Amino acid sequence: QVQLVQSGAEVKKPGASVKVSCKASGYTFTSYHLHWVRQAPGQGLEWMGVIFGSDGSTTKAQKFQVRLTMTRDTSTSTVYVELSSLTSKDTAVYFCVREVPGGVFDVWGQGTMVAVSS
Amino acid sequence: QTVVTQEPSLTVSPGGTVTLTCTSSTGAVTSGFSPNWIQQKPGQAPRTLIYSTSSKHSWTPARFSGSLLGGKAALTLSGVQPEDEAEYHCLLNCDNSWVFGGGTKLTVL
Numbered sequence: 001q002v003q004l005v006q007s008g009a010e011v012k013k014p015g016a017s018v019k020v021s022c023k024a025s026g027y028t029f030t031s032y033h034l035h036w037v038r039q040a041p042g043q044g045l046e047w048m049g050v051i052f053g054s055d056g057s058t059t060k061a062q063k064f065q066v067r068l069t070m071t072r073d074t075s076t077s078t079v080y081v082e083l084s085s086l087t088s089k090d091t092a093v094y095f096c097v098r099e100v101p102g103g104v105f106d107v108w109g110q111g112t113m114v115a116v117s118s
Numbered sequence: 119q120t121v122v123t124q125e126p127s128l129t130v131s132p133g134g135t136v137t138l139t140c141t142s143s144t145g146a147v148t149s150g151f152s153p154n155w156i157q158q159k160p161g162q163a164p165r166t167l168i169y170s171t172s173s174k175h176s177w178t179p180a181r182f183s184g185s186l187l188g189g190k191a192a193l194t195l196s197g198v199q200p201e202d203e204a205e206y207h208c209l210l211n212c213d214n215s216w217v218f219g220g221g222t223k224l225t226v227l
Binding site: 035037044045046047050059061062095097102103104105106108109110111 | 119152154156158163164165166169170173175205207209211214215216217218219220221
């Protein structure tokens with residue numbers, strides 16, 4: 001079955017970077033897009049960006065243009081999101097979610113908690 | 119940056135019907151915004167219920183339906199069950215990026 005399994009929780013110091021992974025299984029990796037979404041404690045969902053299945057190109061939300069890097073490894077069907085210059089405002093649960101090209105969001109990862117604290 | 123707005127909270131009685139809406143600051147929501155509706159229960163990962171305005175996934179209960187109503191995307195729950203108590207998020211495609219609404223906390227009481 002289709003699954004997205006994310007890496008474990010992280011604790012980081014302000015100013016550091018964090019890299020979270022999302023391993024896909026059960027489908028043809030390059031046929032689908034993968035998005036990153038985050039949720040700060042007690043807040044709503046926030047779209048961060050997408051890595052496109054066909055060519056690995058990316059589109060990022062305006063507020064993450066500088067600090068966000070999304071990459072993938074097709075040999076392991078894994079996508080990565082790296083966020084730099086962390087502040088306490090980046091404390092959140094980070095989710096990956098699959099998109100069937102055309103705007104169909106379906107399977108979500110289980111989420112990865114990232115805590116930023118001095 | 120487009121702002122997507124939802125009702126912050128709604129309350130419905132078990133067995134009742136409720137409609138949640140999703141508006142865009144840029145104007146009327148159309149099918150071109152590819153509305154998705156996502157359910158999230160406390161401590162759980164989100165689960166997408168509706169895509170492309172009104173299409174359902176295989177796991178979406180029949181009592182959930184999506185539509186466009188008066189320039190808004192809408193999610194209607196008919197015959198609400200206690201387990202439908204959750205946060206509901208809408209997601210719109212806006213100028214080749216995606217924007218979530220603030221979420222609606224649905225209470226079943």
